Amino acid sequence: MIGAHARRAxxxxxxxxxxxxxxxxxxxxxxxxxxxxxxxRKVWLACEEHRDHLRSFVQVRGFLIEVVPVEALTEADG
Structure with a gap:
């Protein structure tokens, strides 16, 4: 399961x-x-266009753990 901020289309x-x-x-x-x-582990999902912006936003604050393909997410992510 992915966190509440992840929306499903x-x-x-x-x-x-x-x-x-x-x-x-x-x-x-x-x-x-x-x-x-x-x-x-909190997760923000990103399209190609927004990946760098979202990564930079958390990285500059010292919050970034990693950036992975969505297929690599597990139950521990949320």
């Missing part, structure tokens, strides 16, 4: 960027260490 996973309805190809996995325990 009839044809699959949708990018988490505001107002984007494109199919997600990647998952930006992150955690805010001041709010989340070390085992917590």
């Amino acid at each position: 009839a044809d699959g996973l949708v990018c988490s960027a505001k107002a984007c309805r494109s199919a997600a190809t990647d998952a930006v996995v992150w955690r805010n260490p001041s709010l989340h325990t070390a085992d917590r």
Whole structure:
């Protein structure tokens, strides 16, 4: 299961960027260490166009864990 911010379209996973309805190809996995325990993994889905922006947004704050293809997500991600 993917977190509440992940939206499902009839044809699959949708990018988490505001107002984007494109199919997600990647998952930006992150955690805010001041709010989340070390085992917590938050996920923003990203289309090709928004992947770098979403990755940069969390990376500059020191929250980025990894960026993986959506197919690599597991039950631990959410």
